[in-house]
Each structure stands twice: as structure tokens, then as C-alpha cells.
Amino acid sequence: MRIWESYRGTIKRTLNGHTDAVLAVAISPDSTTLVSGSVDKTIRIWNLQTGENCYIINQHLATVNTLAITPDNQTLISGSSDNKIKLWKLQTGELRHTLKGHSTAISAIAIHPDGKIIASSSQDGIINLWNIETGELLETLSGFSPLAFSADGKMLISGGKGGTIKIWRQVQSSDNLSLTGEWWEILGVEPKTHPQDVKLAYLRLARLYHPDINSSVSAKTAMQAINEAYQKFQQQLKTHN
Template identity: 60%
Template sequence: MTLNGHTDAVLYVAISSDSKVLASGSADKTIRIWDCTTWKQLDIFTEHSAAVNTLLITPDGYSLISGSTDTTIKLWNLHTRKLVQTLTGHSEAVLSLAMSADGQILASSTRKTVKLWHIPTGNLLQTLPGFSPVAFTPDSQMLVSGGNGGTIKIWSLQGLNELTGNSLLSQEWWEVLGVDVDAQPQDVKFAYLQLARQYHPDVNNSANAQASMQVINQAYQKFQVQRKLR
């Protein structure tokens, strides 16, 4: 069986847990929904403005989540086939998605950062200096991501709402800030300001947040020193 309909490369496919629905994402900017019984096309989602790189169907088969080069993540109701919500916050193409076993936490990643979202509210919970791809362990206690420099990063999700100073201390400055080692100064500053807004004492006055902010400041200072030495 060959399914035809997309007008450019198909970049990702996802199948519902009951094997009834197939979703395909393409460089043609569309998501197509297929009936796995008749293999007929059921619908086309056209709200993304760039290539659809990654898809995820929730375990209950109720929702589809898509990530795109347009930097957005979109949540769709597969029953009504309507767009429910758009998550924004990434500054680069979204390349990988993963969901916790309880369906509460969504991980999304680009070539610079991993973001964790609370699905019921759409709130951004955390930004991590990780790298595409991402995957949860079956018990959802850990998140695994790629990393710059040929590394694999394993994140403990205990105390999800805060990074700890200890976890950041082991990172290079560019990993703390979630950028490439050769990123442009304006991109480094933008990443720093994003983290500063998240961990600034005016926003989060916990001890862990204060420790994290200190390490983030140190990372930005290291960048500035290295920049002067170039």
C-alpha cells in the first residue's frame, strides 16, 4: 500500500495506540490524517507555516501534537479535527517531541534547547540546555536528550519546576545557556535574558532558583570573557 497526497517529503509519521489513525507530517507544511482501515485521507491540517518535523499522538488517541520549523507546537483534537492550542517559546525549528506516561508533561526540543510544558494548562515549566531528540523513560522519572559535543543528557524530573545549581555546575557556559558554542552574541544574550526572566529572584525566590541564577550569570560572564579574548 502506498498513500499519496503530500506534495513534498514526508518527515514524520505517528499511529494511534488503537492502530486506527495514521498522521503524517511533511515538508509541504501540512499534516494529513489517514484512516488505517480504509487508508483514505480523513483530513488535512494546514495551520503550520513551515515544515512539520515531528508528531505525537497521545496514548488515549484524543490529541495530536505537532512540531514545526515555524518554531511552534500545535495541539489538535483528533475527534473534532480542530486546532486546540499553539505553544510558542522556541526560537528554532522544533525537531522532537515526547510525552510523559501520565500525559501531563510534554518535552519539545530544537538544536539548542529542550522545553517542558504542562499540557493541561499549556504553561512552560522548564527550559533545559539539551538537544534534539528527547525521550521519557517508561516511568517518566527521567528525560533523555541529546547534547552538544557528542553527549547524551539524562535529566531527573524530580523537582521539575526548578533546575538545581549542582546540575548546572557541570555544564559548559553554552550548555547552561542552551546555545551552540559558536552562537552569535545576540543569540547568546537572548538566551541569557530568557533564563534570567525565569529564575530572577523577583519571579522565583526559592534557594534553588537563586543558585541557578548565579550559575546562569557566571555562564554569561564566561561567554563575555571568551568573546573579549577572541
């Protein structure tokens, strides 16, 4: 890793230690600590001023793809290709929680501005929202990386297929996020996706939001939106045929 002078474009310091490609970095809000994650399965914590490698975390079983630090400088969050999200005490490297809910590699993490909620996305197009303190799964959405919360915390931005970006808005009557957009955005496909693949995407989401599986408050509303999106697709298909 290289640390650059922001205006001069010259290298201030080079940090060596990882034995494979570095895929993720994060800087603590107080600008004292740098963390890095690598294909070598490790997380390294560095003193940003001196370049000292303070300690190494090696409890992930696969590539570390994404890192984030909470606004209070207390918790480091990591996402890995081992399908797990881990929460660590930033100052000591002690493991606080392991969040298990994704079935494929974690690709992105975002922290709500209030520091109480984590959003995580995996390669299968699933976004999970978690309570940082308890590790409770709060809500499940459909979308991809990257992820970002707005400064006021009322919107979550996620990537989508086919060059789309999804904007999730907080529902005023609750803390949940609404599932809105064109039918292909809701189903997580492209407008010209083959009908059989659209059906498979619909079935995957239907299983995800089924009341027997997803007990979140917004699951019923999300399922209604998914059904309506699939109906619009079927109507469009009949019109074109």
C-alpha cells in the same frame, strides 16, 4: 509512505498524498490511526487499517518536523519550522492550542507518560516543558533533539552537542528537572569550543534563566548551575594559559 510487514520485509501498503518529503510520522496508541507531517506544510491523518486519508490539516506556515499523539488517543501534537507547536483533537482535526515560546524551528516533541506534559526542543538549543491542558510554559532547559521521557516519567533524555546526551532527573522535592553535567554540557558547547563562543553560550543561557524572564521554580537553581559551569571554564582557561 510505505507500511511494511514486520517480519517478512514486504510492502503491505503505500500511502500517497503529500507533495513533498515526509519528515514525521506517529501512530496512535490504539494502533488505528497514522499521522504524517511533510515539507509541504500539511499534516495528513490516515486510517492505518484501510489506508484511507481521513482528513488534512494545513494550518502550519512551514515544514512540519515532528508529531506525537497523547496516550489517551485524544490529542495530536505537531511542531513546525514556523516556530509553533499546535495541539489538535485527533478525531476531528480541531485546533485546541497554539504554543508560542520558541524562537526557531521546532525539531522534536516528547509526551510525558502521564499525558499531562509536553517537552519540545528547537534548533537554538532550547527545551520547553508545557502543560498540555492549559498550554502554560512550566520550565525551560538547554538542549537539543531528540527527546524522550523514561517509562516512569522521572527522566527526560535530550541530545547535546559534541556527541553528548543529557539526562535530566526529576528533583524529588518538586516536579522540576535539575540541570547537571560537565561545564560544557551545561553550557551546551563542546569542550574545545572557542572561548568567545563559550561566553556567548553563557550569556544566552543567562538571559534565558534570568528571574525577570523565567519565573519557573527551577530558574534560580539553573542559573546557579550555569554560573558555576562558566566559572569552571574560566578556571580551566587560566590553568591552560
